Amino acid sequence: MTISRRTALRVIAACVGAGTLTLSAFSVQAEDKKITLGFAQVGAESAWRTANTESVKSAAAEAKINLKFSDAQQKQENQIKAIRSYIAQKVDVIAFSPVVESGWEPVLLEAKAAKIPVILTDRNIDVKDTSLYVTMIGSDFMEEGRRGGHWIADHYKNDKGPVNIAELQGTVGSAPANDRHSGLIEVIKNDPKFKIIASQSGDFTLAGGKQVMEAFIKTYGNKINLVYAHNDDMALGAIQAMEEAGMHPGKDVIVVSFDATKGGFQAMAAGKMNVDVECSPLLGPQLMSAVKDVVAGKPLPKRILTEETVFPMSVAAQTLPTRKY
Numbered sequence: 443m444t445i446s447r448r449t450a451l452r453v454i455a456a457c458v459g460a461g462t463l464t465l466s467a468f469s470v471q472a473e474d475k476k477i478t479l480g481f482a483q484v485g486a487e488s489a490w491r492t493a494n495t496e497s498v499k500s501a502a503a504e505a506k507i508n509l510k511f512s513d514a515q516q517k518q519e520n521q522i523k524a525i526r527s528y529i530a531q532k533v534d535v536i537a538f539s540p541v542v543e544s545g546w547e548p549v550l551l552e553a554k555a556a557k558i559p560v561i562l563t564d565r566n567i568d569v570k571d572t573s574l575y576v577t578m579i580g581s582d583f584m585e586e587g588r589r590g591g592h593w594i595a596d597h598y599k600n601d602k603g604p605v606n607i608a609e610l611q612g613t614v615g616s617a618p619a620n621d622r623h624s625g626l627i628e629v630i631k632n633d634p635k636f637k638i639i640a641s642q643s644g645d646f647t648l649a650g651g652k653q654v655m656e657a658f659i660k661t662y663g664n665k666i667n668l669v670y671a672h673n674d675d676m677a678l679g680a681i682q683a684m685e686e687a688g689m690h691p692g693k694d695v696i697v698v699s700f701d702a703t704k705g706g707f708q709a710m711a712a713g714k715m716n717v718d719v720e721c722s723p724l725l726g727p728q729l730m731s732a733v734k735d736v737v738a739g740k741p742l743p744k745r746i747l748t749e750e751t752v753f754p755m756s757v758a759a760q761t762l763p764t765r766k767y
């Protein structure tokens with residue numbers, strides 16, 4: 443049934459007259475009730491992070507959540523400042539991706555005292571009192587490290603070694619750097635042919651990876667058999683450094699990386715990277731649904747995991763067009 447504009451106006455007028463004009467009052471209330479989420483991001487250090495930021499922003503818009511966003515430029519003190527300002531602004535929920543694992547108790551106690559729920563995304567923290575956060579949404583970095591380790595163990599199963607590994611670590615003290623290291627060690631520790639001959643942080647950036655790799659090449663040269671880079675940006679930097687030194691990444695030096703970004707896939711398709719362990723940055727939708735549940739008082743699991751896999755070089759060209767980040 444369609445009604446004319448005039449009829450509609452008459453109906454509204456009648457409602458007003460009868461004191462039943464609840465509709466517009468409701469919509470004003472709904473507008474007021476829009477959830478405000480304060481999100482403290484790590485920085486913009488990698489392609490992974492750019493995709494993660496984009497996912498959070500677009501999912502907030504989609505979910506009609508009012509997002510306050512800050513970029514900590516990879517510094518914990520900036521993140522703490524941002525969280526304090528969200529507390530002062532009395533946002534409904536705070537979410538953040540912690541740069542490092544330790545040192546969060548004081549600010550999280552402040553959030554708790556202000557009764558503002560906190561959700562961790564992407565990276566975990568090291569706190570005794572887990573009531574300081576509602577849930578943690580993200581990957582299992584230990585498992586990712588093990589997946590990298592298993593690929594390596596399998597790749598060298600018929601090789602007596604030694605296999606000299608140069609490790610490019612992520613940001614010092616961050617969960618993915620700690621766990622991708624420990625996951626690898628767990629798998630290779632009982633096989634003496636694997637030796638980590640060099641290990642240093644490139645801070646998850648391309649420039650950092652390149653610089654550290656240049657130093658490794660100077661010290662160890664052709665002794666390096668495998669580069670284990672904690673993310674694609676550092677692996678791409680290391681590939682550049684190796685090529686500039688006349689080496690052949692992907693062939694005479696095996697390259698193992700994490701994230702599975704388009705950049706990683708392009709390197710694999712070009713034969714310069716051997717395997718990329720997936721880590722999805724597309725956490726925005728899961729975060730927004732958790733935010734809504736928390737505000738609605740619904741219980742949430744303490745850990746919400748992302749599903750991921752491993753991509754060897756052989757599937758890169760075929761899979762590249764379907765990659766979303």
Ligand code: GYE
Nearest residue numbers: 487488490564618646673
């Ligand atoms: O692997 C790296 C980024 O925390 C999982 O941070 C994330 C990591 C990701 O800088 O590229």
